[in-house]
Amino acid sequence: MDEKSTEKKIETYNIENSKSQLRKGFLEFSVLLIIGTQPTYAVDILKQLKEANLLVVEGTLYPLLSRLKSQGIVSYSWEESKNGPPRKMYSITKDGKTFLAVLEEYWKSLDSIITIFIKQYEKSN
Amino acid sequence: MKKVTSITLGGVVFAIEDDAYEKLSEYLSTIERTFSGNTDYHEIALDIENAIAEKFTQAGKSEKHAVSVQDVEHVIGEMGTAEAVASEDMASHTKHTEEPSKEKGGAGATRERRFYRDTEDVIIAGVASGIARYFDVDPVIVRVLFVISIFFNGFGFFAYIILWLIVPPAVTTAEKYAMRGERVTIEEITEQVKKNIQKIDEKKIGEATRGVWTNIRGFLQNIFTFLGRFVRFFFKIITMIIGLGLLLLGAFGIAGLVSAASVLWLGESAWIRPEFQEVVNVLFANPAGYLFTSAVLITVIIPLLVSIILGSSLISGKNLFTLTKGIILGVVWIAAVTLAITLGIVYQPIRIETDRFLADGIFYVEQSTIHIQGLPRTEALH
Numbered sequence: 228m229d230e231k232s233t234e235k236k237i238e239t240y241n242i243e244n245s246k247s248q249l250r251k252g253f254l255e256f257s258v259l260l261i262i263g264t265q266p267t268y269a270v271d272i273l274k275q276l277k278e279a280n281l282l283v284v285e286g287t288l289y290p291l292l293s294r295l296k297s298q299g300i301v302s303y304s305w306e307e308s309k310n311g312p313p314r315k316m317y318s319i320t321k322d323g324k325t326f327l328a329v330l331e332e333y334w335k336s337l338d339s340i341i342t343i344f345i346k347q348y349e350k351s352n
Numbered sequence: 353m354k355k356v357t358s359i360t361l362g363g364v365v366f367a368i369e370d371d372a373y374e375k376l377s378e379y380l381s382t383i384e385r386t387f388s389g390n391t392d393y394h395e396i397a398l399d400i401e402n403a404i405a406e407k408f409t410q411a412g413k414s415e416k417h418a419v420s421v422q423d424v425e426h427v428i429g430e431m432g433t434a435e436a437v438a439s440e441d442m443a444s445h446t447k448h449t450e451e452p453s454k455e456k457g458g459a460g461a462t463r464e465r466r467f468y469r470d471t472e473d474v475i476i477a478g479v480a481s482g483i484a485r486y487f488d489v490d491p492v493i494v495r496v497l498f499v500i501s502i503f504f505n506g507f508g509f510f511a512y513i514i515l516w517l518i519v520p521p522a523v524t525t526a527e528k529y530a531m532r533g534e535r536v537t538i539e540e541i542t543e544q545v546k547k548n549i550q551k552i553d554e555k556k557i558g559e560a561t562r563g564v565w566t567n568i569r570g571f572l573q574n575i576f577t578f579l580g581r582f583v584r585f586f587f588k589i590i591t592m593i594i595g596l597g598l599l600l601l602g603a604f605g606i607a608g609l610v611s612a613a614s615v616l617w618l619g620e621s622a623w624i625r626p627e628f629q630e631v632v633n634v635l636f637a638n639p640a641g642y643l644f645t646s647a648v649l650i651t652v653i654i655p656l657l658v659s660i661i662l663g664s665s666l667i668s669g670k671n672l673f674t675l676t677k678g679i680i681l682g683v684v685w686i687a688a689v690t691l692a693i694t695l696g697i698v699y700q701p702i703r704i705e706t707d708r709f710l711a712d713g714i715f716y717v718e719q720s721t722i723h724i725q726g727l728p729r730t731e732a733l734h
Binding site for chain 1: 361362363364383387391392395396399400402403405406409430431432433434436437
């Protein structure tokens with residue numbers, strides 16, 4: 228009885244862990260796609276990511292944005308906000324666009340391979 | 353009923369309940385420490401601070417609507433604990449987070465706790481509460497020690513005054529953080545463990561002694577608040593008296609000097625005693641005499657003006673000295689002194705007359721007469 232429940236716990240823990248690994252892999256790419264579409268506030272990036280279930284804790288976004296900025300992939304400008312502190316409006320840089328193009332290319336190839344794997348797997352079952 | 357402090361987050365002012373403040377400031381400092389391996393850790397911490405400010409604003413929190421512990425917990429839940437934030441970000445940050453211990457130690461030094469006067473817990477000037485913050489003890493205990501040490505040759509009194517003058521008050525948010533900041537420890541883990549043990553200890557001791565200590569503490573706190581009010585009132589009265597004295601000294605001094613000078617300049621003989629008349633005549637025989645008396649007048653009036661400004665500053669409780677005022681007064685004063693001295697040396701009649709009167713023993717005009725050796729004395733010049 229006891230052993231079984233601990234086993235189950237480990238299982239759910241592992242699933243959560245794997246999911247979070249996958250999310251981490253997608254996060255940077257997703258953020259770049261959102262910013263690349265149009266200049267966006269951090270709050271609105273968070274909103275979209277949360278709706279897509281790609282983000283659990285909001286705090287994660289800020290180190291990521293800071294790193295992308297220092298790598299010259301995104302840049303930001305300060306915008307006054309009517310109620311509350313000024314906000315950073317993030318937009319993608321020229322370098323960022325080339326960077327994103329490479330990622331997109333790679334994602335598409337990954338996607339087709341994963342789709343093939345999934346199809347193979349589903350056929351076998 | 354809860355005590356409320358005001359803080360700025362991302363430049364916006366919020367009222368926040370004290371327990372909520374503790375929680376939030378601990379959260380923010382752990383965030384900062386967690387990212388201390390990152391070169392942009394300051395910016396990340398600021399971003400998170402701004403995001404929290406925005407969340408509070410959206411929740412309708414403001415200067416008037418205080419932030420509670422629940423609000424802080426809610427926000428931390430959405431933001432994620434420092435550990436959660438760091439672990440989620442690890443994929444993209446492996447290099448940074450893999451060797452954090454050394455860098456953390458380095459960056460921890462910048463979060464070193466500093467000694468400030470606590471402007472939020474003031475009896476007289478926040479010295480005792482500042483010490484208490486620094487050593488992590490109850491301010492009431494420090495105050496008791498101060499009062500006791502007064503009976504040892506007034507040691508506590510002088511120590512307090514000196515600390516008041518030397519130690520800066522914690523005014524900005526950064527200074528308040530530094531005042532409450534974590535002390536540097538060699539290893540983060542030991543610190544964390546210690547903290548947990550301390551919490552348990554505090555709980556146990558707290559439960560056992562809560563009743564008695566709360567009563568004593570409350571009683572002492574009341575006494576100190578009362579004493580503080582009394583001492584502050586006393587200081588205020590003293591400052592007022594000194595201020596008024598300076599103001600009157602300046603005002604009457606200037607009035608007296610100006611009327612004396614105008615009597616001299618107008619040469620109204622009816623007002624001047626006959627013994628002086630001769631001096632006055634000689635003095636103003638040359639136009640330089642007017643210049644000399646004016647220079648002397650200005651030399652004396654400027655310190656009196658300073659006394660007036662100082663007095664009114666003390667009375668109004670505002671610093672009425674400005675840089676421009678200081679510079680103008682200083683320059684004019686130095687010019688007047690230079691002029692007076694130069695004229696005093698160059699312009700003979702002043703010296704001669706003074707000399708003669710001093711010799712005659714009638715009276716004493718200028719103490720500062722300069723004798724130049726080798727110059728012929730009065731008779732020779734006449």
